[in-house]
Amino acid sequence: MNGSFFIQQYLDKGFELSDAQSEIDFAIEILFGYSAKDFILGKKLSEKEKNRLQEIIFERLEKKCPIQQLVGNAYFFGRKFYVTKDTLIPRPETEILIVEILKHIKNIDTPKILDIGSGTGCIPITLALENKNLLADSVDISEKAIEVAKKNSNLHKVENRVNFFKSDLFKNVNDSYNLIVSNPPYIPIKDKNTLQTEVKDFDPALALFAYDEQGIEFYERIINSASKYIEKNGFICFEIGINQSTIVTKLLYNNNFKNIEITKDLNNIDRVIIAQKT
Ligand SMILES: C[S@@+](CC[C@H](N)C(=O)[O-])C[C@H]1O[C@@H](n2cnc3c(N)ncnc32)[C@H](O)[C@@H]1O
Known part of the structure; x- marks a missing residue:
């Protein structure tokens, strides 16, 4: 699972690329404390973090629950x-x-x-x-x-x-x-x-x-x-x-x-x- 795997799930549900990217960046920042800059500098999500993010994205896209409620911020x-x-x-x-x-x-x-x-x-x-x-x-x-x-x-x-x-x-x-x-x-x-x-x-x-x-x-x-x-x-x-x-x-x-x-x-x-x- 890489970043584009998460983004593709949003695109498949009809989201614009920029909205998908900003929601995923927001979720990662709140859940794990990493900024987009950390990824530019080579940060990678662990398997555990990827699985947690996948659970959240599933709830977001299947149930249409707002991302803010899912991450609590x-x-x-x-x-x-x-x-x-x-x-x-x-x-x-x-x-x-x-x-x-x-x-x-x-x-x-x-x-x-x-x-x-x-x-x-x-x-x-x-x-x-x-x-x-x-x-x-x-x-x-x-x-x-x-x-x-x-x-x-x-x-x-x-x-x-x-x-x-x-x-x-x-x-x-x-x-x-x-x-x-x-x-x-x-x-x-x-x-x-x-x-x-x-x-x-x-x-x-x-x-x-x-x-x-x-x-x-x-x-x-x-x-x-x-x-x-x-x-x-x-x-x-x-x-x-x-x-x-x-x-x-x-x-x-x-x-x-x-x-x-x-x-x-x-x-x-x-x-x-x-x-x-x-
Ligand atoms: C549109 S929300 C605004 C929340 C927050 N001020 C904001 O701008 O994000 C309206 C708020 O009014 C509260 N509310 C509804 N009826 C009320 C009442 N009769 N007396 C006091 N608060 C009430 C709701 O519980 C809700 O939290």
């Missing part, structure tokens, strides 16, 4: 995070949230933020790593997600500044913040069958789906209650899905938020919305 904003079947695999689009939030809080001395829907904890942990004065609370309705998020905050040594706890949205939240951020479930349940198997069958349903027609129930619930948890001139920031920017903008205006800004993703889809409390 994903990258977000250039850093590694633990992922399990109970946490959404962090997406590159969500990195736009980080960039926008960092811009908006840069003049606040000790920014205090609330993240709703922790998942792996990638949002508050990354913000805490990028802004050394930042303090965050982060809530999730899933206890299992909270466990993973806490593990990630220990991994990145921000457990003293990022506090995870269970809450159904604001239910157990008693503080106020300079900024509230959420990447809530926003895929309308009626669209479930349009999703890739990797998403539909492996990301937790609790992280993906909203049960109203337009997928906006969480924005509505959060925006309707948010004001009392946001300091004067503070911000609210969401990741949004396709065709949701107009309706979320309207919800924000109707709840007295101003200075609404929308940022597009690389596919030219409105992806992040940020607004200020009046």
Whole structure:
């Protein structure tokens, strides 16, 4: 078994060569700690390592399980995070949230933020790593997600500044913040069958789906209650899905938020919305 043997299995399933190569490189790096450079310098996988990689690739290609769940890690904003079947695999689009939030809080001395829907904890942990004065609370309705998020905050040594706890949205939240951020479930349940198997069958349903027609129930619930948890001139920031920017903008205006800004993703889809409390 050599590298091309693994790649060929991906190609036989219709993957592009570059995607196959990057998934295999990622798996090898996480599983065994070897980089592509090590192979250029002559590194070879042992028989045991090849067999382990083959097991993973089999699960990936036959069951369509995402490679990140199989190796238990994903990258977000250039850093590694633990992922399990109970946490959404962090997406590159969500990195736009980080960039926008960092811009908006840069003049606040000790920014205090609330993240709703922790998942792996990638949002508050990354913000805490990028802004050394930042303090965050982060809530999730899933206890299992909270466990993973806490593990990630220990991994990145921000457990003293990022506090995870269970809450159904604001239910157990008693503080106020300079900024509230959420990447809530926003895929309308009626669209479930349009999703890739990797998403539909492996990301937790609790992280993906909203049960109203337009997928906006969480924005509505959060925006309707948010004001009392946001300091004067503070911000609210969401990741949004396709065709949701107009309706979320309207919800924000109707709840007295101003200075609404929308940022597009690389596919030219409105992806992040940020607004200020009046
Ligand atoms: C789309 S995922 C986002 C995860 C992570 N913030 C990220 O960006 O990768 C949404 C998260 O919201 C959580 N969630 C769903 N309903 C919730 C609720 N009522 N209250 C708090 N969290 C909730 C899910 O468990 C899931 O972890």
